[in-house]
Amino acid sequence: MRKKILVAASQLFAAEGYSAVSMRRIATAxxxxxxxxxxxxxxxxxLVRSVLTFVFSGRSRSLGDILESGEDTEQCLENAISWFLTLLFRDTVSTKLFFRELLTDDRDRLQFLTESVFQDSFDSLARVLDAYLHTADPVHAAIFLTSALIGYCQFSGIVSHLHGAKPEYVEPQVITRYLMQQLRRFAKQPALPQ
Incomplete structure (x- = not known):
């Protein structure tokens, strides 16, 4: 029953927002x-915190698993970017809830989510970027990369109206390929064979 409540509440909160959905409405649903x-x-x-934990925990673990998969660093990074973009563009419930949290700016809830859900996968991303890029600050690089992906998703509704923009510019695989081309410019050089 608890899971049924979390699923229904997550869908309602994503579609209408927290204040628009009453406990009575969730119970009825x-x-x-x-x-x-x-x-x-x-x-x-x-209930809101439980919904957010329910929605984001599994997804955050999946991202962490991709980053810690043991594949070569570049492949881990590419797979993680592709996975995250696909999530942002295709998983409307989690994406809407995520954007609601950013817009609501409830500092206590954002701290709760960061500490209980996002921190581990973020740490994995920072480790991968530290191994892959020439950067003095992998944490800042991870913040920048994550923000760029989130911002790209938010801006995607405008892309189709821009002169010269192509429909594939909002496809996760196309975005991933382009971003990886740019990141390779700053990648550490592979060790030379001895």
Whole structure:
């Protein structure tokens, strides 16, 4: 029942926002009484945090697994970028919830999400970038890369209206290929055979 509530609430929150969706509405969507809903979640904030953890935890672990896969560094990075872009462009529930969190700017909830969900996969990204790029600050590089991908997704609705833009400019694989071409310019040179 808890998972059923989280799925229904995540879809409603993503579509309409937190303030527009009441606990009563979620209970109705799930087919339980409002009292039953409060049995599982003491209040709406606990439900919101539980929804965000439910939606983002598995995805963040998947990204971490890709980054820690043991493949060569460039392939790990390319796979991670492709996976993340596909998530941003295709998984509307998680993307809308993510953008809502950024726009809501609830500092306590953002800190909670960072510490409980995002930090491990971010650390993995920083390690991969440190191994792959010439950079004195892999954390800053990871912030920059992540922000660029998120910003690209947010800007994608405008892309089709820009003169000279091609439809494939909003395809995750095309974006990944282009970004990897740019990143290779700053990659550490492979060791020369001895």
């Amino acid at each position: 799930v087919g339980v009484t409002q009292a039953n809903l409060y049995y599982y979640f003491k209040d709406k904030e606990e």
